[in-house]
Amino acid sequence: MNKEDRITxxxxxxxxxxxxKVEDAQLRNTIKTYIEDYGVDxxxxxxxxxxxxxxxxxxxxxxxxxxxxxxxxxxxxxxNIDLTVKIVYVESREVSIRGKATPILSGIIxxxxxxxxxxxxDRDDITLIKGGTYSFRNAYTKxxxxxxxxxxxxxxxxxxxxxxxxxxxxxxxxxxxxxxxxxxxxEGMGSVTVTGRIxxxxxxxxxANNEPKxxxxxxxxxxxGKVQYSAWNDFSLNEGDTIRVKNAYVRxxxxxxxxxxxDRTEVEKVDDNLIELDDTVNRRTxxxxxxxxxxxxxxxxxxxxxxxxxxxxxxxxxxxxxxxxDGECSLHGRVxxxxxxxxxxxxxxxxxxxxxxxDRGNTEGITGISLSEAERMxxxxxxxxxxxxxIAEIVLMRKVSVNGNVLSDEYGPxxxxxxxxxxxxxxxxxxxxxxxxxxATL
Amino acid sequence: xNIREVAWRLFSAELNGAVYEIKGEAEKSPSYAVTPLGAMVxxxxxxxxxxxxxxxxxxxxxxxxxxxxxxxxGSFYINIGRFQPEAAEAIAGIDTPAYVAVVGKVRTYTTxxxxxxxxxxxETISVIDEPARDLWLLEAAESSWSxxxxxxxxxxxxxxxxxxxxxxxxxxxDAEGVLIALDQYGTPNSMTYLKPIxxxxxxILPDHSIDLGLPEDIPxxxxxxxxxxxxxxxxxxxDMEDIVLRLLEELDTDGKGALRxxxxxxxxxxxxxxxxxxxxTNTLMDKGLVYEPNIRHLKRI
Numbered sequence: 001m002n003k004e005d006r007i008t009x010x011x012x013x014x015x016x017x018x019x020x021k022v023e024d025a026q027l028r029n030t031i032k033t034y035i036e037d038y039g040v041d042x043x044x045x046x047x048x049x050x051x052x053x054x055x056x057x058x059x060x061x062x063x064x065x066x067x068x069x070x071x072x073x074x075x076x077x078x079x080n081i082d083l084t085v086k087i088v089y090v091e092s093r094e095v096s097i098r099g100k101a102t103p104i105l106s107g108i109i110x111x112x113x114x115x116x117x118x119x120x121x122d123r124d125d126i127t128l129i130k131g132g133t134y135s136f137r138n139a140y141t142k143x144x145x146x147x148x149x150x151x152x153x154x155x156x157x158x159x160x161x162x163x164x165x166x167x168x169x170x171x172x173x174x175x176x177x178x179x180x181x182x183x184x185x186x187e188g189m190g191s192v193t194v195t196g197r198i199x200x201x202x203x204x205x206x207x208a209n210n211e212p213k214x215x216x217x218x219x220x221x222x223x224x225g226k227v228q229y230s231a232w233n234d235f236s237l238n239e240g241d242t243i244r245v246k247n248a249y250v251r252x253x254x255x256x257x258x259x260x261x262x263d264r265t266e267v268e269k270v271d272d273n274l275i276e277l278d279d280t281v282n283r284r285t286x287x288x289x290x291x292x293x294x295x296x297x298x299x300x301x302x303x304x305x306x307x308x309x310x311x312x313x314x315x316x317x318x319x320x321x322x323x324x325x326d327g328e329c330s331l332h333g334r335v336x337x338x339x340x341x342x343x344x345x346x347x348x349x350x351x352x353x354x355x356x357x358x359d360r361g362n363t364e365g366i367t368g369i370s371l372s373e374a375e376r377m378x379x380x381x382x383x384x385x386x387x388x389x390x391i392a393e394i395v396l397m398r399k400v401s402v403n404g405n406v407l408s409d410e411y412g413p414x415x416x417x418x419x420x421x422x423x424x425x426x427x428x429x430x431x432x433x434x435x436x437x438x439x440a441t442l
Numbered sequence: 443x444n445i446r447e448v449a450w451r452l453f454s455a456e457l458n459g460a461v462y463e464i465k466g467e468a469e470k471s472p473s474y475a476v477t478p479l480g481a482m483v484x485x486x487x488x489x490x491x492x493x494x495x496x497x498x499x500x501x502x503x504x505x506x507x508x509x510x511x512x513x514x515x516g517s518f519y520i521n522i523g524r525f526q527p528e529a530a531e532a533i534a535g536i537d538t539p540a541y542v543a544v545v546g547k548v549r550t551y552t553t554x555x556x557x558x559x560x561x562x563x564x565e566t567i568s569v570i571d572e573p574a575r576d577l578w579l580l581e582a583a584e585s586s587w588s589x590x591x592x593x594x595x596x597x598x599x600x601x602x603x604x605x606x607x608x609x610x611x612x613x614x615x616d617a618e619g620v621l622i623a624l625d626q627y628g629t630p631n632s633m634t635y636l637k638p639i640x641x642x643x644x645x646i647l648p649d650h651s652i653d654l655g656l657p658e659d660i661p662x663x664x665x666x667x668x669x670x671x672x673x674x675x676x677x678x679x680x681d682m683e684d685i686v687l688r689l690l691e692e693l694d695t696d697g698k699g700a701l702r703x704x705x706x707x708x709x710x711x712x713x714x715x716x717x718x719x720x721x722x723t724n725t726l727m728d729k730g731l732v733y734e735p736n737i738r739h740l741k742r743i
Contacts, residue, residue, distance in 0.1 A: 013737050043736045100743055102730060121730045122743075140728075154733055290445060303581075305449055305487060305545050306566060346446065348487065350585055353446040397489075397543045397570050399577065410729070412445045427576045431646040434584055435654075438639070441591075442654055 007031050010042060014049055022053045072113025072168075074150070076143035083136045083150065085109035086165050090128045094322060095409070100330055101322030106254075109136075109150065110167030118150040119410070124331065126158050133161045177247065183224030183284075185259060186292050187252035194259065195244045196222040197275050198237055219296065220245075220259065222275050226282070226297050229259040235267040242272045255294030255408025282403065286352035289406050290413055299403040300415070301423050302349030304395045311343045312388025313374045341371045343391060347402060347415070355414040356402050362420050367394045399423040447472055449487035449545055451582040453638035454516035456589075457486065461558035462626040463550045472680065475548040475560060478630045479589040480596075480620035486562055488512060489543040489570060489578035495533055499523070504530045510542060513579070513641040519561040520544060525685055529564045541575045542567055547681075579642040586639055589616075590632060596620045597629060633657070685712050686722050690732060690742040699734075699741030 010031050015024065022030075030052070034045035069081045090107035105120040105128060118136075120126055128134065138156040141148045152158060177191040185192065200218040207213070216231040220243075229248075231237060246266040250257050261267065282299045289295050310323060315337025317329035329335045343358040364370050369377075369390065378384040404418040460475040460483060474482040490512035499505030503524050511517040522529045529546075536542065546564035553559070570578075596607055596617070602624075607617035623630070636656055644652045689708050693700035709719045723740060726732040735741050 009738075017737075046737065102743075142728075151728075153728065153730075286448075303449075303487065348449045350448065350451055350581060352448045355446075392568070396566070396568055397574050425577055425580075427573070427580050427646055430580045431583070431643045432650075434580070434587060434639075435643050435647070435650075435652060438587060438636075438654060442636075 006035060006042065010035070010046060014046060017050055018053050027053075070113040071109070071111050071116050071148075071150075074116060074141050074148035076141050076148040078139075078141040078148075081139050081141070083109070083111070083139060084133065084161055084163075084165065085111050085136060086133050086167050087128050087130050088115055088167060090130055095411070100325055101317075101320075102330070110165075112166050112168050114168055116148050116150060118152070120152040120156075120158075122154065123152065123156075126152075128158070133163050133165055135159045135161050181224035182220065182222045182227050182259075183288070184292070185227055185250045185257045187250060187257060189250040191247050192250060192259075193244065193246045194220075194222065194248065195242070195270060195274055196220040196227075197242045197272075197277060198239055199226065201237055201239050221277055221281055223277065223281060225284070225295065227257055227259050228296055229261060231261040231265075231267075233261070233263065233265075235261060235265075237267070242270050242275050244268050244270045252293055255413065256296060256405065257292060257294065286347070286349045286354050286413075288351075289354065290352050294405070294407045294413065296405045297403070298406060298415075299401060300347060300349060300354070301399065301401045302347040302353075304345050304398055304400050305348045305353070306346035307388060307392045307396060308344035308346065308355070311345075312341070312391055313371075313378050313384045314340050314342060316340050339371060339375055341369070341374055341387075343367075343395070345395070345400075347400065354406065355412065356404075356417050356420075357414060358402075358417045358420055362417055363391070366400070366420050366422065367391050369394075399425055447484040449485045450481055450483045451487055451578065451585045452477065452481060452483070453582055453586060453635070453642075454488070454490075454510075454512045454518040455634050455638050456481070456586060457483075457488070457518055457548070457562075458516070458560050459627070459634075460548065460560050461550055461552075462622070464622070475550055476619060476622050476626065477589075478623055478627045479586070479593050479635060480616065480623040481589060482615065482619040482622070483548050485545065485547055485565075487543065487545050487578070488518060488562065488582075489541065489575050490517070491539050492533075492536060492542045492567075493517070493539055495536070495538055497534070504534070506530055506533050508533060510544065512582075513638040513645070515637055515641055519559075520546065520564050520567070521549070521561055522564055522567070525681070525688060526563065526565060529567050532567050533564075536567070536569055541570050541572060543570045543574065543578065576646050579646055583639045583642040586635055590635055592616055593620055593623070593630060594632075596624070682714055682718065682722050683726060685709070685714065686719065686726065687731065687742060690740060694741060699739035702738055702740055705740060 007028065011028055014027060030049055031045065034040040034049065035042065067081050069078065069083055071083065071085065086109065088108040088110045090105060092103060092105050094101050094103050102122045103124045105126060107118060108115050109118050136150060136152060136158055139150050139152050141150055177193065178189065179193045180189065182194055182196055197220065198218060199221050201216055202218055204215050204217065205212060206215050214234065216234065216237055217229060219226050220229050245261060247264045248259050248261050251260055282297055284295065284298045284300060286300060286302060289298060315324045316322065317324050317332055317335050318338050319332050320329065322329055322331065324335060324337045327334055327337060341360045341363045343363050345356045345358060346353055347356050360371060374387045377386050377390065400420055401423040402415060402417050402420045404415045406413050406415045456477045456479055460477040462476045464474045464476060466473045472484045474484050476482055488510065490510040493509050493511050495506060495508040497504050497506050506522040508520045509517050510520060522533055544562055544564045545566045546562045549561050549563050551559050592612055595610060595612065599606060599610055601607065602621060604617045604621060607620065608614050633656055636654055640652060640654045640656060686709065689705055690700045693704050693708065706716055706719060723732065730743065732740055732742050
């Protein structure tokens with residue numbers, strides 16, 4: 001290829017990006033130097049030259065100027081902002097995007113105007129330490145459950161800052177006192193009163209504000225559902241107690257509401273007869289779960305209407321357990337994958353739809369196809385997709401009952417399935433019931 | 443957060459009347475067809491007998507049309523194009539007649555002379571057995587009946603205020619749909635919607651004498667033929683995202699990604715303007731589905 005041809009397109013691209021920050025002749029010469037004199041590859045050169053002439057740019061392709069913002073001012077529509085924040089909480093996990101395991105860092109950040117949640121996509125180059133202060137650059141925000149959430153994509157950047165900032169907690173309960181059923185608890189409720197039975201309790205020792213503290217947590221239930229609780233003081237709770245909790249507040253983590261009993265919370269023991277728990281406690285419709293955002297230990301009946309990509313026989317990286325695609329782990333390159341079986345189902349009950357991730361044991365159980373059988377099928381056909389097709393034939397358009405925890409993320413609500421079975425429906429009895437009701441009404 | 447649209451269970455009599463469409467205006471907001479009973483439908487789950495199918499496209503570029511009879515008194519139309527390859531492959535392998543279940547998006551198409559036709563564009567179509575079909579009949583019957591009751595409640599309340607309806611125990615979304623339906627179509631003729639319910643119950647309970655006291659000569663209210671738009675112009679953002687993702691795969695011949703210029707011209711052929719394309723690719727980048735290896739390329743992850 002003629003050398004001049006390599007420079008002109010680069011020149012045109014860079015000229016647009018740099019918008020008059022440099023003279024044409026100088027730009028052309030610089031490109032020449034990078035490409036011809038030093039043999040730098042074009043993409044590298046491009047990023048380097050942008051940075052050279054436009055030091056405010058933190059990554060190669062940011063064209064708009066960023067704006068510094070405070071958390072309290074975020075509206076959820078910002079495109080390109082800088083924030084200096086303290087990490088209040090951070091957690092790393094991974095999701096599978098089109099079969100590719102993608103790392104996600106998420107948690108809560110704060111500054112002197114408030115706190116909000118954040119998500120960092122597909123950046124295994126970033127490590128965040130709880131309590132550390134960082135500058136988030138080229139971040140963007142989205143509305144998530146009506147609150148601004150800060151996101152860092154592939155174009156964003158995070159730098160550690162040598163400073164400490166005071167975080168103003170927006171987590172203080174502020175709203176009017178309300179009496180609620182546990183099944184109706186949602187993110188952001190403050191001063192809430194619930195009556196329920198302690199199903200489990202465990203004590204944990206944590207360090208809060210540099211002091212050791214014992215936190216009690218577990219599950220509390222009433223007729224409408226179950227919720228995790230955390231008690232930051234010793235309310236002398238015991239398993240099996242029926243209690244009335246006043247002035248508690250609700251925070252959600254990944255969509256799952258949690259009841260928090262803090263300094264202002266009052267707890268009293270009440271008559272056990274106030275709460276009668278039976279096996280319908282866990283039953284929800286999809287719409288009910290979506291309204292709340294998440295739930296622990298719920299049971300949903302619905303139609304399995306879709307089997308998503310990434311279902312059936314899959315390979316996992318032997319090192320990190322991520323699902324691999326074409327034998328390539330996104331982190332560890334070419335690997336000898338370990339076979340696994342799973343289903344990513346869409347369950348729709350007519351009120352709403354949620355994803356359900358079904359592990360190997362449960363997949364084997366409901367389909368009757370064992371992992372070794374799946375491997376044999378795949379080997380015989382020379383194509384692993386025979387397995388997912390066979391699974392689709394077995395489970396799709398069948399009514400199933402699933403139970404597990406439901407959490408919410410960018411992809412909507414997802415149940416991590418603990419158990420799944422086909423749900424037999426007496427269609428004739430249902431039709432008779434409907435007919436009787438219609439006859440009586442019409 | 444992307445909350446997946448629910449798959450409505452409804453009969454063709456109600457679906458085919460859903461000619462009024464609310465287009466999603468904001469980014470990523472879906473479109474809804476509003477039925478005469480007030481269901482705001484984006485996705486459906488429907489079942490019945492696939493009675494006819496025809497590929498009016500080519501083998502490489504299929505455009506399948508089919509007709510599914512859901513009850514004795516009605517049927518609906520499906521069309522499957524090249525952007526639903528799984529469904530296209532599936533319908534190619536189904537011999538008519540067969541019980542099928544269809545999960546898909548509702549499409550409305552208005553001809554030049556102002557007639558509007560409703561069809562379903564399947565995401566999946568699968569062969570089911572008779573018990574599964576009967577289960578669908580029951581779910582569709584229960585769902586239709588519940589909408590009829592809600593509609594009746596709203597009409598007797600005689601109010602056009604959503605808040606009043608919500609205070610009567612009607613869910614907000616349903617109240618919104620009911621008010622739009624009453625505004626667009628007026629009071630529904632309940633016979634039209636009771637008849638498929640009666641038919642469904644008769645099919646499930648062949649040994650019972652099922653009679654809701656409806657006149658037996660209600661005309662079957664569905665078109666013999668419908669016109670389906672030639673291309674596929676009526677799309678929401680989710681459709682366009684799918685198209686762009688497929689184009690990116692097709693254009694990525696050397697692993698470097700798709701050239702932006704090529705993507706732009708191919709997208710243009712599919713009726714996506716460069717402004718729309720810009721918006722869609724930004725959304726896809728935000729979702730972590732595509733990235734820019736460099737300024738000139740765009741690549742699917």
